[in-house]
Amino acid sequence: MTDSSPTHHLAQLNIARMRAPLDSPAMSGFVDRLDGINALAEGSPGFVWRLVDGDGDDATGLRPLGDDTIVNMSVWETVDSLWNFTYRSGHMEPLRLRRQWFEHMGEAHTVLWWIPAGTVPTLDEAWERLNLLRTDGPSAEAFTFRSPSSPPSPQN
Amino acid sequence: MRATVRPRSRRHTREHNGRMDHASIAAARALADPVRRRLYEYVAASGDEVSRGGAAEALGLQRTLAAHHLDRLVEAGLLEVALGKTSGREGPGSGRPAKLYRRAERELSLSLPPRDYELASRVLADALERCGAEEAVYASAREEGRRIGGEGGDRPLTELLEERGYEPESGDGRLLLRNCPFHSLARAFPPLACGLNVELLRGVLEARGEGNTRARMDPAPGRCCAVISKNNTD
Numbered sequence: 170m171t172d173s174s175p176t177h178h179l180a181q182l183n184i185a186r187m188r189a190p191l192d193s194p195a196m197s198g199f200v201d202r203l204d205g206i207n208a209l210a211e212g213s214p215g216f217v218w219r220l221v222d223g224d225g226d227d228a229t230g231l232r233p234l235g236d237d238t239i240v241n242m243s244v245w246e247t248v249d250s251l252w253n254f255t256y257r258s259g260h261m262e263p264l265r266l267r268r269q270w271f272e273h274m275g276e277a278h279t280v281l282w283w284i285p286a287g288t289v290p291t292l293d294e295a296w297e298r299l300n301l302l303r304t305d306g307p308s309a310e311a312f313t314f315r316s317p318s319s320p321p322s323p324q325n
Numbered sequence: 326m327r328a329t330v331r332p333r334s335r336r337h338t339r340e341h342n343g344r345m346d347h348a349s350i351a352a353a354r355a356l357a358d359p360v361r362r363r364l365y366e367y368v369a370a371s372g373d374e375v376s377r378g379g380a381a382e383a384l385g386l387q388r389t390l391a392a393h394h395l396d397r398l399v400e401a402g403l404l405e406v407a408l409g410k411t412s413g414r415e416g417p418g419s420g421r422p423a424k425l426y427r428r429a430e431r432e433l434s435l436s437l438p439p440r441d442y443e444l445a446s447r448v449l450a451d452a453l454e455r456c457g458a459e460e461a462v463y464a465s466a467r468e469e470g471r472r473i474g475g476e477g478g479d480r481p482l483t484e485l486l487e488e489r490g491y492e493p494e495s496g497d498g499r500l501l502l503r504n505c506p507f508h509s510l511a512r513a514f515p516p517l518a519c520g521l522n523v524e525l526l527r528g529v530l531e532a533r534g535e536g537n538t539r540a541r542m543d544p545a546p547g548r549c550c551a552v553i554s555k556n557n558t559d
Contacts, residue, residue: 257550261515261516261519267516
């Protein structure tokens with residue numbers, strides 16, 4: 170490992186409660202965009218990894234939080250790289266339209282945290298981080314874009 | 326009175342906190358000089374790094390005079406010197422790196438009497454997100470855009486956008502907007518502020534009857550989230 174290799178990567182979990190079943194016409198605007206957005210993420214600077222279910226192209230088949238809630242989880246090199254993909258790319262338009270497909274959640278639905286580079290987060294761990302954010306607010310262990318946290322120093 | 330000088334980068338330091346701060350007053354004082362004002366506007370409009378020689382030539386000034394005023398603008402926090410750039414553009418001499426200037430990233434704002442609409446906008450944006458009222462924001466923005474577009478009368482679209490601080494730039498049949506008038510809000514609440522912005526622009530175009538012109542969301546690092554596509558030239 171060279172000196173410039175980061176010791177930590179940024180993990181991200183997002184959960185979303187669907188207004189209708191994924192295969193219903195009401196959700197087609199979202200479903201039709203999904204492959205393109207996933208490809209965009211994979212081609213974005215700083216992309217490391219994203220969660221997919223066993224035989225699928227994405228994570229929409231995983232429903233750890235109930236049938237109406239889909240999850241996505243990914244790993245990025247830096248906060249900026251994820252920020253630029255999320256808010257400064259073609260991802261922004263579906264994000265703007267998200268209320269057409271997903272219910273408003275009264276509490277945090279996205280959480281960020283640092284993981285050792287080269288590892289992959291688990292959904293259990295991600296769910297714990299989201300709950301930590303929901304109960305304690307942003308911290309070094311579970312944070313948001315609006316209250317970001319620096320990666321742990323290499324000595325740790 | 327309200328004067329705001331905005332950066333083009335999304336990274337910035339807020340100087341304005343509702344009080345008259347010294348940095349903002351110094352900046353306003355620096356711009357009172359007409360030569361400095363022209364230099365600031367030239368560097369800001371270039372959207373790039375500008376050399377002393379380039380600025381002097383563009384404005385018909387002596388190079389030493391331009392250099393003097395550019396450095397005053399740096400002291401006032403309105404411009405930044407691009408560090409570590411080596412360039413042969415500055416002509417003969419010592420071989421030192423050329424001093425290049427660009428608009429400062431920090432945001433300065435001076436309101437008299439003191440006002441802090443930014444803080445209010447952040448609180449309001451957070452509240453709107455908490456209750457999921459984005460669609461209502463977009464509808465209000467569209468309506469406000471129609472009002473602005475209607476008041477603009479027959480004036481060219483680019484003039485209207487310029488006036489609103491968008492710094493439009495034509496190219497390839499479209500208008501790129503180099504500055505986001507809602508910069509710090511868009512940084513903190515991107516979907517909300519950028520959605521507001523796109524709807525505002527759509528309202529402007531609608532009121533002007535610009536049938537073959539449309540505003541769409543097309544964000545990229547370093548500029549406003551909206552792009553206006555034109556099928557004709559105006």
